[in-house]
Amino acid sequence: MSEITAEQVAHLANLARIDLSSEEIARLTTELGQIVDSVAKVAEVATPDVPATSHPMPLTNVFRADTVVPSLTVEQALSGAPDRDGDKFRVPAILDEE
Amino acid sequence: MTNVIKLSAADLSGLLVERSISSVEVTQAHLDQIAAVDTGVHAFLHVAGEAALAAAARVDARRAAGEVLGPLAGVPIAIKDVLATIDMPSTAGSKILEGWIPPYDATVVRRVRDAGLILLGKTNMDEFAMGSSTEFSAYGPTHNPWDYDRIPGGSGGGSAAAVSSFEAPLALGSDTGGSIRQPAAVTGSVGVKPTYGGVSRYGSIALASSLDQVGPVTRTVLDAALLHDVIGGHDPLDSTSLTDTWPSMAAAARAGLADGALTGVRVGVIKELSGDGFQAGVAQRFTETLTLLSAAGAEIVEISAPSFEYAIAAYYLILPAEASSNLARFDSVRFGIRVNPEDGPLTSERVMAATRDAGFGPEVKRRIILGTYALSAGYYDAYYGSAQKVRTLIQRDFDAAFSKVDVLVSPSAPTTAFKFGEKMADPMAMYLNDVTTIPANLAGVPGMSLPMGLAPEDGLPVGLQIMAPAKMDARLYSFGAAVEALLEASWGHTLLSRAPELARREMFAGTATSTAFTSTEGAV
Numbered sequence: 001m002s003e004i005t006a007e008q009v010a011h012l013a014n015l016a017r018i019d020l021s022s023e024e025i026a027r028l029t030t031e032l033g034q035i036v037d038s039v040a041k042v043a044e045v046a047t048p049d050v051p052a053t054s055h056p057m058p059l060t061n062v063f064r065a066d067t068v069v070p071s072l073t074v075e076q077a078l079s080g081a082p083d084r085d086g087d088k089f090r091v092p093a094i095l096d097e098e
Numbered sequence: 099m100t101n102v103i104k105l106s107a108a109d110l111s112g113l114l115v116e117r118s119i120s121s122v123e124v125t126q127a128h129l130d131q132i133a134a135v136d137t138g139v140h141a142f143l144h145v146a147g148e149a150a151l152a153a154a155a156r157v158d159a160r161r162a163a164g165e166v167l168g169p170l171a172g173v174p175i176a177i178k179d180v181l182a183t184i185d186m187p188s189t190a191g192s193k194i195l196e197g198w199i200p201p202y203d204a205t206v207v208r209r210v211r212d213a214g215l216i217l218l219g220k221t222n223m224d225e226f227a228m229g230s231s232t233e234f235s236a237y238g239p240t241h242n243p244w245d246y247d248r249i250p251g252g253s254g255g256g257s258a259a260a261v262s263s264f265e266a267p268l269a270l271g272s273d274t275g276g277s278i279r280q281p282a283a284v285t286g287s288v289g290v291k292p293t294y295g296g297v298s299r300y301g302s303i304a305l306a307s308s309l310d311q312v313g314p315v316t317r318t319v320l321d322a323a324l325l326h327d328v329i330g331g332h333d334p335l336d337s338t339s340l341t342d343t344w345p346s347m348a349a350a351a352r353a354g355l356a357d358g359a360l361t362g363v364r365v366g367v368i369k370e371l372s373g374d375g376f377q378a379g380v381a382q383r384f385t386e387t388l389t390l391l392s393a394a395g396a397e398i399v400e401i402s403a404p405s406f407e408y409a410i411a412a413y414y415l416i417l418p419a420e421a422s423s424n425l426a427r428f429d430s431v432r433f434g435i436r437v438n439p440e441d442g443p444l445t446s447e448r449v450m451a452a453t454r455d456a457g458f459g460p461e462v463k464r465r466i467i468l469g470t471y472a473l474s475a476g477y478y479d480a481y482y483g484s485a486q487k488v489r490t491l492i493q494r495d496f497d498a499a500f501s502k503v504d505v506l507v508s509p510s511a512p513t514t515a516f517k518f519g520e521k522m523a524d525p526m527a528m529y530l531n532d533v534t535t536i537p538a539n540l541a542g543v544p545g546m547s548l549p550m551g552l553a554p555e556d557g558l559p560v561g562l563q564i565m566a567p568a569k570m571d572a573r574l575y576s577f578g579a580a581v582e583a584l585l586e587a588s589w590g591h592t593l594l595s596r597a598p599e600l601a602r603r604e605m606f607a608g609t610a611t612s613t614a615f616t617s618t619e620g621a622v
Contacts, residue, residue, distance in 0.1 A: 004471075008471075009467060012467050012470045012471055012474070013467060014451075015470050015474075016422060016454075016466050016467060016470045017426075017429075017447065017450045017451045017454055018451060018454045018455050018458065018463055018466065018467075019439065019448075019451035019452050019454070019455040020455060020463065021455075024460075024463065028463070028464060028467055031464060031525055032464075032467060032468060032471065034525075034526060035414065035464075035468060035525060035526060035529075036468075036471070036481075038411065038414075038526055039410075039411040039412075039414050039415050039481070039485075040411075040480075040481070041408060041411045042408055042411045042412050042415065042481070042484040042485050042487075042488050043480055043484045044408070045405065045408055045487070045488060045491060046483070046484030046485075046487035046488060047487075050487040050490050050491060051487070051490055052483060052486035052487050052489070052490065053486055053487075053489040053490040053493060054308060054486055055308050055338070055542075056294045056308065056309075056489075056493070056539075056540070056541055056542025056543075056568070057293070057294050057295045057338070057340065057542050057568065059295075059337070059338060059340075062337040062338075064334050072201055072202070076201035076202075077201065077432075079199070079201050080198050080199070080200070080201070080432065080433035080434070081431070081432055081433065082430060082431070082433075082434070082435060082436035083436065089431050089432060091431055091446050091449075092438075092444045092445055092446045092448075092449045093443070093444065093445050093446065094445070094446045094447075095445070
C-alpha cells in the first residue's frame with residue numbers, strides 16, 4: 001500500500017495551485033492511494049538496463065528559418081484576458097503582504 | 099433523391115463536383131438534422147449555422163464560376179472543441195475556458211477551411227480530453243445515438259455521436275489514449291489515430307504532448323482517408339510534426355477494395371488483448387471477423403506483447419505528469435475565467451488557486467494532483483522514470499510484432515457502450531476501459547477502429563482495432579477498407595443502417611427550416 005496522506009495531498013494541491021476543499025482532499029487521498037498502488041507496477045519491469053523513452057518519434061534540433069513572420073497583434077493577444085490595462089494584462093498583487 | 103444526410107462524404111463529393119446538389123442544400127440538411135435530434139444527442143457545444151451557410155454559398159459560387167476545388171469542398175464537418183477556432187468558442191469541455199474565442203485557428207482547422215469544408219460547429223468532449231465517456235464534460239454528457247442511456251465513448255464522444263447520428267458526415271477528433279478509436283467503437287463509426295507527428299497539433303489544446311494526435315472521425319474508411327489527406331503533412335508551427343512526404347490515404351483506401359487485397363496479408367492477433375476481460379459478444383464478433391479474414395486469404399498469426407500488461411500503469415503516470423504541466427497555463431491571467439477567493443488578500447497566487455478550483459472538474463483535479471505527485475522530487479525515478487522505460491519495452495514489443503506481421507488487430511474496446519454512471523465512482527474502472535487503445539499512443543503507431551458487428555447480448559456496436567507500423571498509415575487504410583467491405587458484404591448492409599431512428603424534435607410549421615434552426619443558434 002502507498003502511504004499517501006491528506007497532508008501530502010494538501011501540499012500537492014498547493015504546488016498545483018488548486019484551492020481544494022477539505023472534502024476534496026479527503027476523497028483524493030483515498031483515490032490517489034488506489035491509483036498509485038495500481039500504477040506502481042511499472043517498477044516491476046523498469047530495470048536499469050532499459051533506456052527511457054520520452055517521445056515516440058524522437059526528433060532533434062527542430063529549427064525554422066530565421067525570418068520574421070506575422071504574429072498576434074496586441075489586441076488579439078489580449079482578446080481573451082480576464083482583465084487588462086491598456087496594452088497590458090492586469091493581474092492582482094504578485095507579492096503577498098506578509 | 100436519397101436522404102442527403104445518410105450519404106458518405108465521398109458520395110457527397112461526387113454530387114457536389116458534378117453540381118447535382120449544392121453545398122448550401124447539403125449544409126442546410128445537416129443543420130436541420132442537428133436542430134431535430136441534438137436536443138437528445140447533445141453532440142454539439144456550439145453550432146455555427148449562419149457562418150456555415152455563408153461558407154457553403156461561397157463554395158457553390160466558386161464552383162459555379164468554374165473553379166476546380168478539392169474533393170471535400172462543400173462537405174460539412176464538425177470540430178472537436180479541443181481545437182482552436184478563430185470564430186467559435188473553444189472550451190475543451192471545461193468551465194475554465196467558457197466562452198473563450200481563440201485569436202487563431204488550429205492548423206487542422208485552417209486546412210479544412212482552405213479545402214472548402216463547411217464547419218458546422220464544435221463537439222462535446224470530456225474536460226481537456228480526460229475521460230472515456232463524456233461524463234466529465236463541464237457542459238453535460240453526450241448521449242449514444244444507439245441508446246440514449248449509454249455513453250458515446252470519450253473523450254471524443256461528441257464527434258463520434260455527431261457522425262453516427264447523421265448530424266455531420268465528417269468530424270475531427272484527438273486521440274491521447276483512445277479518444278478517437280473508443281468512441282468510434284461504441285457508436286458504430288470509424289476513427290483513426292494517425293502516426294504521432296503525422297498530423298499537426300498546433301492549436302490543439304494540449305493534454306499530454308508526447309501522446310496527443312489529431313485525426314479523422316467518419317462513417318467509412320474512405321471518408322477517413324479523404325479527410326486525412328486534407329489535415330495531414332508537415333506543419334512548421336508544430337515542432338513534433340514529421341517532415342515526411344505521405345502517400346494519398348484515399349488512394350490507399352481505394353486500393354483496399356481491389357480483388358484479392360487481403361490475400362497473403364499477415365494479421366497479428368495480440369494474445370494480451372484478447373480472451374479474458376472482454377465482453378462475450380465483443381470476443382465473439384472478433385473471432386468471427388478473424389474467420390472471415392482467414393477465408394479471404396489473410397494469414398492469422400498469434401503475437402505476444404508481454405509488456406502491454408504494463409501499458410495502462412505507464413500511461414496513467416505519463417499522461418497526468420504531462421497534463422499537470424500543460425494545464426499550468428490556466429493561470430487566470432491570459433485567457434479563461436478569473437475567480438477571486440471568498441476571503442483573504444487578493445494575490446495572484448491565491449486568485450490562480452481559486453480560479454483553478456472553480457474552473458476545473460473532478461477528473462482534471464485528480465489527474466493534475468496525480469501528475470504533480472509523479473513528478474515530485476523523491477518519486478520521479480520510481481514513477482515517471484519507470485513509466486518511460488515501460489514505454490521503451492512497449493515499442494520493442496511492437497517492433498518484434500511487426501517483424502512477423504503486416505498489421506495487428508484487437509477489439510477496439512473491452513465492452514460495448516456502458517450506461518451513464520456505471521464507472522463514475524471508480525477512477526481505475528474508467529481507466530481500464532483504455533487497455534486496448536493505449537499501447538498505440540505510447541509507441542506512436544497509427545491505429546484505426548471500424549465497426550465489426552453488434553454484440554448479440556445487447557445489440558450494441560463492437561469495434562475492430564487495426565494497428566500498423568509507424569508511418570504506415572496508408573496500410574491501415576488499405577487493410578481497413580478491405581475489412582470494411584468484407585464485413586458489409588457478409589451483413590448485406592452497413593452497420594449504422596441498423597441504428598435506431600432518433601426521435602425528432604417538432605419543427606416550426608411542420609418543416610425543417612433554417613428559421614427553426616436559427617432559434618437555437620449557439621445555444622444547442
